[in-house]
Amino acid sequence: MFHLAVTTRPYRAAAKLAKLCAPIAMMLAATASHGQETIKIGGIFALSGPASFLGVPEERGFRMKIDEINKAGGLNGKKIEGIVYDTEGNTTKAAQQFRRLAESDNVVAIIGPSSSGESLTVGPIANELKVVSVTHAGTEKMTVPVTPWVFNTPPTDRVVAAHLLGIFKKRGITKIGLMSAADGFGQSGANVVKELAPQYGVQVSRHEEFNRQDADITAQVLRVKDSDAQAMLVWSAFPAPTIILKNAAAVGFKKPIYNSFAAASKDLIVQGGANAEGTYVSSMRLLAPETLAADDPMRPIVTKIYEDYKARYKEAPATFTAHSYDALLIIEAAAKKISGPITRQSLRDAMETVTVVGGNGIYRLSPKSHGPDPESRSMVLLVVKGGEWKVDE
C-alpha cells in the first residue's frame, strides 16, 4: 500500500520505507526464478521461540543431509531443493507454513514441525492435501492410529517410557516419584508413564508438576523425598532438569534420578556440574556415539551423523538432529525403490516398504507402522560418570 503514496516525492520517511520494500520485491523475484528439474522437499521447524532448542538442530540435520544427497547426485538423478520456514513453535504458524509448502511451493514431502502440538495440528492437513509428512512429534498420537500420509521419526514418549520402566523393573524399583513439566511435553509424558507403569509393576507414588522455566523446584523435590519413592523420574526439557539436580543436592535427596530423553544433552553435564554425577538419562544414541558397543547396529550411522555435524557446525549435535536426518534417510531409501517419477503418491507408497537403520533406531515401515516402535532399539540408558556420558545397560 505504501508504495503508491511514497515514491512520488523524496520525503525522508518515505525514502526509508521504500528502501525497506525493495529487498522484499527482490527476494520474491529471486525465489520464483530458480528450480526446474529439482525435487522440492520442505522443512518447517521452530527456528525461534521456546521450541528452538529442537528446531535449530533439526534444520541443520535437514540441510546437512540434503547437501550430502545432492553431492552424491541427488534422488534418482534429480537434485533436492530444500525450502525451510520457521514456525516459532506456534500451532497457527505451523499450519500456515505447512499449507504454504504444500500448495504454494508444491513440495513432494514436508519434514517437521518440531513439537508435538504443532505436529498434531499439521497431521490432518497432510491427509487432506495428500502430501507426505514426516513429523517430529514425541507423542504417539501422530502414528497411532496410522494415517496414510503422516510418518514420524522421533521415538515417541511411549517408547521412552517403556524403556525407562523396563529398567526400573530390572533394577527392582517398584515405587517412583514422577516430576513432570506443566507443558505439552511434560503432560503427554506423565500420562503415558502413568498408563504404562502397572504393566511393569511400578507404582507412581507421587506426581509433582512444575514450570519448565522455574528458578526453584525445591518444594516438589521435598515432596518426592518425603514419599516412599525409590527413585525420581524427571520428564521435562531444560532448564528444569538441572534446577532439580541442584535442588535435590541441596536438600540431600540421595536416591537415583532418572531423566527422559529431553534432558539428553551435554547441557545437563555442563550446567549441572558436580550435581549431575550419577544421574541417568534415557537417550538417543547420538549423544555419545563413542560409548556405544562395537556391535551396535546403529553405531556406524550415528558416528557418521555425529562427525559430519561436528565438521560442519563446529559443535556436537543435539540428538534431535537425527529426527530430520532420518526423515531424509527414509525418503532416500524410498526413492531408490521408485522407477518412475517421484511424486507424492509414489513416494508415500515406497516409504511404506522400506527398512532403514537411522540415528534414532531401526525403522521398519509398513502400512501398519509409520514410525519407530518399541523394538526399534531407539533408546539407550546413559549415566554421568566423571563428567562424561557412559552407557549403563
Added chain:
Amino acid sequence: MSSAIDRRLTLLLLALLPVLAWSTDNNFHKSILVFGVVNAISAVGLCLMLGLAGQISLGQAAFFGIGAYVTGNLVTKLGVEPVLAIVAAALGAMVLGWAISRPLSRLHDHYLAMATLAFGTVMYIGFANARDWTGGLDPGMSVPKFTVFGHDTSSMNALFVVSWIALALAVFVANNIFGHRIGRTLRALKMSSPAAASVGIDVVQAKAFVFAIGALLTGLAGGLYAFVARSFNAGVFGVGYSIELLMMVVIGSLSRVSGAITGAFIITVLPILFDRFEDYRTLVFGVTMVLIMKFMPTGLVDGLFSLGARLLPSGRRE
C-alpha cells in the same frame, strides 16, 4: 478526520477482501486471508475498547480462547450446530468481559493494562491446565469440520464467506457504536472519566458495555478460529496473541475501524512475506514496526491520509 471517510474506507476494505479471495486458487493464500479476517474481527473489538473508549486490554487472548474452547466443547461434547455454538461462545465471552470489567472499572492506564495482562495470564494457565475441557498444551483440542445445517462448509472458500460475514457484522456494530450517542459517551470517557461522570455519564456502566462488546467480538473471532484451525493447543491463547492484537490496532490506526482491519492484515501477512529474510526476519519486522511508529505515530491509515494531504498540491485537507 470525519468518520464518513473512515466508513467509506472500511466498506472499501470489506469489498476488496472477496475480490482478493477469488483472485487466487491457492488455498494457502486463502487461508492467510481467512486468518486475517478472523484477526480483524478481534482487532475491531479492541479498537472499540482502546481506540474509542481508551480502555486498554492486554487480556484479549482470554476472550479469544473462551470463544474457541466453548465452541469446541459445544460441538464435540454436545453436538451443537456449529453456527449456534459460535454465537453461544461469543455471548459467553461477552458475559465474561462484562463480569471482569466490574472489578477493573476503577483502574485506568498502566494499572488497567497490568490488571488485564494478569487476567490474560491467569486464563492462559487455566486453558493449559483444564485438560478435560481444553486438551491443555498437549494434545490440545480437535474440532470437526465446519458444517451449516449438515452441509459441509469446511472448504477455505466457505470459511472465508462465513468469516467475512462475521467481519461485516462486527463492522456494522462498530460503525453504529462510533456514530451514536454511546460512541460519544465512550469518547468522553477516553478524554477524562471524572469529567464524563460530572456530566451525568454512568462511567462504570459505559466501561462494562465496551468491555462486553470487545469481548463479544474477540470471542466471535475465537469461535471462527476453532473451525479454521481445526486443531489447536493452549499455546495459541497466550499473552503473545494479546500483544499482536494491540499491535494491529496501534499500527493501523487507533481511532478508526478501517485502521483495525488494515492493521490486522499487516500483522497477519507481513511476517509471512518477511520469511524470505530468513535469519533477519524478526529484525526486519521489528525495524518496520519502529519506522511506522516513528513516522506515523497515529497509525498507518492516518499517516497515509496526512501524507496524501501533503502531497496533493491544492491541499484538500480534512
